Amino acid sequence: MFRSYTCGELNASHINQEVTLAGWVQKSRDKGFMIWIDLRDRYGITQLILDENRTDKTIFEKAKSLGREFVIQVKGTVIERESKNPNMATGEIEILVSELTILNEAQLPPFTIEDETDGGEDIxxxxxxxxxxxxxxxxxxxxxxxxxxxxxxxxxxxxxxxxxxxxxxxxxxxxxxxxxxxxxxxxxxxxxxxxxxxxxxxxxxxxxxxxxxxxxxxxxxxxxxxxxxxxxxxxxxxxxxxxxxxxxxxxxxxxxxxxxxxxxxxxxxxxxITYEYAMKTYGNDKPDIRFGMEFGELNEVTKHKDFPVFNAAEFVVGIAAPGCASYTRKEIDALIDWVKRPQIGATGMIYCKYELDGSLKSSVDKFFDQEDLKKWAEITGAKPGDMIFVLCGNTDKTRTQMSALRMELATRLGLRNPxxxxxxxxxxxxxxxxxxxxxxxxxxxxxxxxxxxxxxxxxxxxxxxxxxxxxxxxxxxxxxxxxxxxxxxxxxxxxxxxxxxxxxxxxxxxxxxxxxxxxxxxxxxxxxxxxxxxxxxxxxxxxxxxxxxxxxxxxxxxxxxxxxxxxxxxxxxxxxxxxxxxxx
Amino acid sequence: MFRSYTCGELNASHINQEVTLAGWVQKSRDKGFMIWIDLRDRYGITQLILDENRTDKTIFEKAKSLGREFVIQVKGTVIERESKNPNMATGEIEILVSELTILNEAQLPPFTIEDETDGGEDIxxxxxxxxxxxxxxxxxxxxxxxxxxxxxxxxxxxxxxxxxxxxxxxxxxxxxxxxxxxxxxxxxxxxxxxxxxxxxxxxxxxxxxxxxxxxxxxxxxxxxxxxxxxxxxxxxxxxxxxxxxxxxxxxxxxxxxxxxxxxxxxxxxxxxITYEYAMKTYGNDKPDIRFGMEFGELNEVTKHKDFPVFNAAEFVVGIAAPGCASYTRKEIDALIDWVKRPQIGATGMIYCKYELDGSLKSSVDKFFDQEDLKKWAEITGAKPGDMIFVLCGNTDKTRTQMSALRMELATRLGLRNPxxxxxxxxxxxxxxxxxxxxxxxxxxxxxxxxxxxxxxxxxxxxxxxxxxxxxxxxxxxxxxxxxxxxxxxxxxxxxxxxxxxxxxxxxxxxxxxxxxxxxxxxxxxxxxxxxxxxxxxxxxxxxxxxxxxxxxxxxxxxxxxxxxxxxxxxxxxxxxxxxxxxxx
Incomplete structure (x- = not known):
């Protein structure tokens, strides 16, 4: 038996017990007369303490030689910590070390063994x-x-x-x-x-x-x-x-x-929902329904209004992005650039702000009056403060593009809560x-x-x-x-x-x-x-x-x-x- | 839902219930005016009954057409069986069939679907x-x-x-x-x-x-x-x-x-036990210890007695087969043939009967007297009524041979209780x-x-x-x-x-x-x-x-x-x- 406890289970109830632990050196702080070591295993971290006045000199010196990720075994007494750490399961105690065995040395790892590491994917x-x-x-x-x-x-x-x-x-x-x-x-x-x-x-x-x-x-x-x-x-x-x-x-x-x-x-x-409904409503057979932004098909209300792009399109579809009426011109342009990237492949995007005062302001006001735009809002379910984004073209492709936009907006709006x-x-x-x-x-x-x-x-x-x-x-x-x-x-x-x-x-x-x-x-x-x-x-x-x-x-x-x-x-x-x- | 119960769960407590079952036709007995069908699924077998007087004529005729392994669904009433079968979980009841659907037909299977089948391994x-x-x-x-x-x-x-x-x-x-x-x-x-x-x-x-x-x-x-x-x-x-x-x-x-x-x-x-002990005692590193017949090494007590085979051998080893003193000459010869098969490879086998009267009778009495044979019995742990079998030759090979013989004898003696x-x-x-x-x-x-x-x-x-x-x-x-x-x-x-x-x-x-x-x-x-x-x-x-x-x-x-x-x-x-x- 290399240990009597794991590094995740000791607490105040174990104070004064003699214990044996084994694990990896997570880190150590050497204050000269005092050394603290965080000892880690699968189950947690336990703080070890070695004190010039209370620890055998050989052991104290050995502790100074320990590097990160060394594998060690220690014996010692569970004592109450002076400064407790309430964020740690073992934060009430530390081990006053009386014996120390190096089970294996370790080279310096190529990246830090921390929750947030400095190592890239490849390494x-x-x-x-x-x-x-x-x-x-x-x-x-x-x-x-x-x-x-x-x-x-x-x-x-x-x-x-x-x-x-x-x-x-x-x-x-x-x-x-x-x-x-x-x-x-x-x-x-x-x-x-x-x-x-x-x-x-x-x-x-x-x-x-x-x-x-x-x-x-x-x-x-x-x-x-x-x-x-x-x-x-x-x-x-x-x-x-x-x-x-x-x-x-x-x-x-x-x-x-x-x-x-x-x-x-x-x-x-x-x-x-049926596959057909999913494609019609989300442009996608695996819709994320943690948020709305369901598709509104605008063919009926956008055709024959002298806007040649819509008239030529097989399919016109809009979604209402909640709270996005406040988007700046720059933000909108960035989004238009986003849908025009080759991965998405849209040729352009029409938008329509639903102002908080109830008025509607679109990028195609030349062709569509307030009455028309109200219908857009109705069909997409937009409310004052929202922004309606409209894409058009071949039905299947446009659905796919709008689905991608819907997901992107949701991500940007923080609607995809994991x-x-x-x-x-x-x-x-x-x-x-x-x-x-x-x-x-x-x-x-x-x-x-x-x-x-x-x-x-x-x-x-x-x-x-x-x-x-x-x-x-x-x-x-x-x-x-x-x-x-x-x-x-x-x-x-x-x-x-x-x-x-x-x-x-x-x-x-x-x-x-x-x-x-x-x-x-x-x-x-x-x-x-x-x-x-x-x-x-x-x-x-x-x-x-x-x-x-x-x-x-x-x-x-x-x-x-x-x-x-x-x-x-x-x-x-x-x-x-x-x-x-x-x-x- | 193709069924309200499986074929393994109905009993007297369900009598008079209307149930739906589905499964395979295990077998049917057609008595002309009455048909019994054993319906099988993973969980068991339930007996179905169709009665000319109580069953709809079309259904009755359909039931006559069913072959083994047809997949059917039936509705019916749980009734008490006239002749109960206490060996069957569902043996107290049967189903009086009121509806019968053939879910799939089946060709006659190439072997019988029974615990003891007539099908060979290949088929x-x-x-x-x-x-x-x-x-x-x-x-x-x-x-x-x-x-x-x-x-x-x-x-x-x-x-x-x-x-x-x-x-x-x-x-x-x-x-x-x-x-x-x-x-x-x-x-x-x-x-x-x-x-x-x-x-x-x-x-x-x-x-x-x-x-x-x-x-x-x-x-x-x-x-x-x-x-x-x-x-x-x-x-x-x-x-x-x-x-x-x-x-x-x-x-x-x-x-x-x-x-x-x-x-x-x-x-x-x-x-x-150690590997060394296992090899010495059982000739094998995976010994079956449900029974004894441990090896007795006879080198010391068989050498220099003028029996040239033992004298020339590196290793002489015996086991005591319990109760085998009654083996006939024919049985012994069969066993000698068995150890001489190429898979085992012994060149011969010596045996020694420990008669119930305490006397010992060996196949090499010319070279070994009662005193000698007593030692064999002692070392192999033989008791009156046992037979001692002895092999000799190269140590490793002889151990392997004796190990095979030990297992074979145990099998023949019924000592390997599963x-x-x-x-x-x-x-x-x-x-x-x-x-x-x-x-x-x-x-x-x-x-x-x-x-x-x-x-x-x-x-x-x-x-x-x-x-x-x-x-x-x-x-x-x-x-x-x-x-x-x-x-x-x-x-x-x-x-x-x-x-x-x-x-x-x-x-x-x-x-x-x-x-x-x-x-x-x-x-x-x-x-x-x-x-x-x-x-x-x-x-x-x-x-x-x-x-x-x-x-x-x-x-x-x-x-x-x-x-x-x-x-x-x-x-x-x-x-x-x-x-x-x-x-x-």
Missing amino acids: RMKYRYLDIRRNPVKNSLLFRHKVAMEVRNYLSNQGFCEVETPYLIKSTPEGARDFIVPSRMNEGQFYALPQSPQTFKQLLMVGGMDKYFQIVKCFRDEDLRADRQPEFTQIDCEMAFVEQEDILNQFEGLTRHLLKEVKGIEVDKFPR NEFAPLWVLDFPLLEWDEESGRYHAMHHPFTSPKPEDLHLIGTEPGKIRANAYDMVLNGNEIGGGSIRIHDKDLQARMFELLGFSKEEAENQFGFLMNAFQYGAPPHGGLAFGLDRLVAILGGQETIRDFIAFPKNNSGRDVMIDAPSTIDDKQLEELNISVVVNN | RMKYRYLDIRRNPVKNSLLFRHKVAMEVRNYLSNQGFCEVETPYLIKSTPEGARDFIVPSRMNEGQFYALPQSPQTFKQLLMVGGMDKYFQIVKCFRDEDLRADRQPEFTQIDCEMAFVEQEDILNQFEGLTRHLLKEVKGIEVDKFPR NEFAPLWVLDFPLLEWDEESGRYHAMHHPFTSPKPEDLHLIGTEPGKIRANAYDMVLNGNEIGGGSIRIHDKDLQARMFELLGFSKEEAENQFGFLMNAFQYGAPPHGGLAFGLDRLVAILGGQETIRDFIAFPKNNSGRDVMIDAPSTIDDKQLEELNISVVVNN
């Missing part, structure tokens, strides 16, 4: 093991564990069985790009790492497992955008003999439980989306998603209009989970593959085992998967997932700490019957 | 989703979940934090063969799948995580022996500021907790083992294992004699967990790599990040990993792990259900800059 990633000593990262990992435990216990108590599905599976060209694994024993053949356990969880339903979940790593070999990882973690769930309503209730229950247990927050029944949680369901996603490049329909969710029975008649005529029994759970502007009722009928599944442009052979080759399984009594079933990394980050009130992953990869998919990926031995390649193709 | 693997419907497999998966939940809750309550370590890591030539994953974004480079999270858990200790665990998939690309899987699951654990004693106590606590919670069995404090659990610790493993082929030492555990400080002086002279602070937990003849105190000193770690024949460059290239980490204040630490698949199988009283894995692979590493691995698109290979080498 912290390279020395991730030091970064993890910092409270923000350490606490994020502990928080992740707490969330995962709550999820497991909740689902387990509800009768769900966690089943481990395989990691070495079969590659399918559908969807995102697979990571593949050459098989040594099966020459010229490859496994793939799962993008999700989708087919396995459906097979578990065919197998009568009834309620399945798994917290599981998934893999996608995609070019990494910021905050995407090639390996990520899902809470993967599936239930048999359920309808959409059952699934929504089940997982709304889970999320409500999490918010209560890990955040102490009780939320009402989740609002439910301690406020506004979950909702978005329902009735389209079954298919048209892909211009390949000239065919793709499954919006995946090829196993069930169409709504009442839309099935559109399959031969307007497949793009078929809605799916698919749903997303959205939290604070992020899709945190998504799922669907699955097809459980082999004929319908075959028709779906056909619709998605699979030949019979391709369907058979890739998903034959699933279609085959459906011939032996598949129950109605459906499910959902949460992205755990994102969920934990949002619950933790953070924008980025990186601190909630112990050893994340950078945007090139590299682990800079261990320097992976790397070249491998020729012998290894030879055994696997593969070779590297060198491109000149 | 059951191909249709694993049907195999999972069978109680033995389904219950094994539910049991595995229960064990995993107990492990997580126990460790979490003890302050352990589950941290997910990466799956895409770096390949190291040391140890078993890695599965590798080509990186598309880093041309000519490869990730490896982890054989264990060993280095990451050590880095987490350097990072101050203090108590870590993870239930995690690991991967080894080895030729598969029976009951080995290329992907397997570990309960991986690590602690900082601990000595060996702390770890033994911690994980003995976990195992005791598991035995109590999932088996209802209380076990005493685990016996602890409901009895005899855990123990084996301590003080050698640090190194000599590898004839490569002419150098290998780490017996892994290169991070700490030597015993008191043996360190042997490093320059007799490294093979250095004992490690390494330990295995053994249960019923299986190693279920193993671990060690790790080296946390960078100089000692460097010396270890040197001892293992690593050049400085190789050590730096492969483990530089770990040695680097040790420069920044590594705490003393150690840990252990359990093999979950095996642990669950043993707790479940089974010999084979396969039923405790939802989708296992066969001995060629193939998943015959999904037909993986498989060939992949040339486009995929091209993107990854690799090609398949065709061997003619």
Whole structure:
């Protein structure tokens, strides 16, 4: 035993006890005749004191030699502190050191091990093991564990069985790009790492497992955008003999439980909106509803007023930014520049101040009178003091631009409070989306998603209009989970593959085992998967997932700490019957 | 909602209730005027009844058309059964069906979905989703979940934090063969799948995580022996500021907790034996101690008695098989044939009956008198009625042979009761083992294992004699967990790599990040990993792990259900800059 207590648990009740502690030197203050050391471990910090008059000389000298991050073990007596620190769990006491052992020395770390560090992203990633000593990262990992435990216990108590599905599976060209694994024993053949356990969880339903979940790593070999990882973690769930309503209730229950247990927050029944409504109202299928600024469609009231830009536009939309009537010309111009950036791509923006005296003042007063502008205010829900911003153009693009503006304004206005949680369901996603490049329909969710029975008649005529029994759970502007009722009928599944442009052979080759399984009594079933990394980050009130992953990869998919990926031995390649193709 | 109850919960208290059930047709008995159907789901079986006089004619006819494994939904009234079945949870009642919906039809399954099936291993693997419907497999998966939940809750309550370590890591030539994953974004480079999270858990200790665990998939690309899987699951654990004693106590606590919670069995404090004692006494470092038959070394008492075989042998060892004095000549010969099989490799076996009258009768009476044989009995602990079996030859080989014989006899004698659990610790493993082929030492555990400080002086002279602070937990003849105190000193770690024949460059290239980490204040630490698949199988009283894995692979590493691995698109290979080498 290297310690009798951790560095986070001693308080006034332990005064006069002899204790042994071990940990890292956070910092030390040497006043010549007196040395204070902050000793740190996972659980907290305890102040040590060495006093020229009361401490053995050898030990006192040894204490002087300690550097930051040295690992030490001390014995001593718990004494009352002269100047107590009420902000610290152990702030009432300190340890008068009688023995001191250096367990390991430490070089000066490349960045400070403090809550606010001087280390940049790159250096912290390279020395991730030091970064993890910092409270923000350490606490994020502990928080992740707490969330995962709550999820497991909740689902387990509800009768769900966690089943481990395989990691070495079969590659399918559908969807995102697979990571593949050459098989040594099966020459010229490859496994793939799962993008999700989708087919396995459906097979578990065919197998009568009834309620399945798994917290599981998934893999996608995609070019990494910021905050995407090639390996990520899902809470993967599936239930048999359920309808959409059952699934929504089940997982709304889970999320409500999490918010209560890990955040102490009780939320009402989740609002439910359709995909169509979400796109119309927020320009987005994962709306942040912690604030308003809902879209007002202005086509009707802006057309035929001699303003050529609006007249030429397919779509005109406005939002009312609360309290922004006070924006200066400079602030407005900055915002116009913001929407004109290539990432957003608007060609310009019209604005209209709703003055506190009730008058309206727009950048297009030449074309629109007070009467017209009043209608804008009405439709966008603007109140005196607000500013209406208007964008126009192609419907889809303009919605996307306005959605980005809405989020940006909310951020600038401080309306995206990380301690406020506004979950909702978005329902009735389209079954298919048209892909211009390949000239065919793709499954919006995946090829196993069930169409709504009442839309099935559109399959031969307007497949793009078929809605799916698919749903997303959205939290604070992020899709945190998504799922669907699955097809459980082999004929319908075959028709779906056909619709998605699979030949019979391709369907058979890739998903034959699933279609085959459906011939032996598949129950109605459906499910959902949460992205755990994102969920934990949002619950933790953070924008980025990186601190909630112990050893994340950078945007090139590299682990800079261990320097992976790397070249491998020729012998290894030879055994696997593969070779590297060198491109000149 | 497809059901108001599951098929496992209705009893006499529900009589007269209108209920809805859904599930699979287990079987039906059609008596012409009356049809009984066993409806099955994960939770049990409920008997349905349709009666020509009481059931609507259309429904009655529909019920006649149902085949095995059809998925149906029924509504009906809970009624008291005429002939109750006390062996069934729902045996007091049946459902008088008033509505019947076929949710999905089913082809006749390729094997019977019964506890004792007529399906062979291969067909059951191909249709694993049907195999999972069978109680033995389904219950094994539910049991595995229960064990995993107990492990997580126990460790979490003890302050352990589950941290997910990466799956895409770096390949190291040391140890078993890695599965590798080509990186598309880093041309000519490869990730490896982890054989264990060993280095990451050590880095987490350097990072101050203090108590870590993870239930995690690991991967080894080895030729598969029976009951080995290329992907397997570990309960991986690590602690900082601990000595060996702390770890033994911690994980003995976990195992005791598991035995109590999932088996209802209380076990005493685990016996602890050294590796040396285990080899001497059981010829094996994972002894089954549910029974005796400990080795008696007979060198002293068998030499110089004119029996040339013993005189020529390096090692003579005997065991006393309880109650086997009654073995017939035929039985003895069969056993001699058994030890002479190539898998065991003995050249012969001597035996000695300890008759109930106290006399001894051996196969080498020509050379040994009663006095001599009495000594054999004394040393092997034989009692009247027992049979002493003696093997001789090279020490290591003979121990291995005798160990196999001991296990075989125990099996034949019914001494390996799957409901009895005899855990123990084996301590003080050698640090190194000599590898004839490569002419150098290998780490017996892994290169991070700490030597015993008191043996360190042997490093320059007799490294093979250095004992490690390494330990295995053994249960019923299986190693279920193993671990060690790790080296946390960078100089000692460097010396270890040197001892293992690593050049400085190789050590730096492969483990530089770990040695680097040790420069920044590594705490003393150690840990252990359990093999979950095996642990669950043993707790479940089974010999084979396969039923405790939802989708296992066969001995060629193939998943015959999904037909993986498989060939992949040339486009995929091209993107990854690799090609398949065709061997003619």
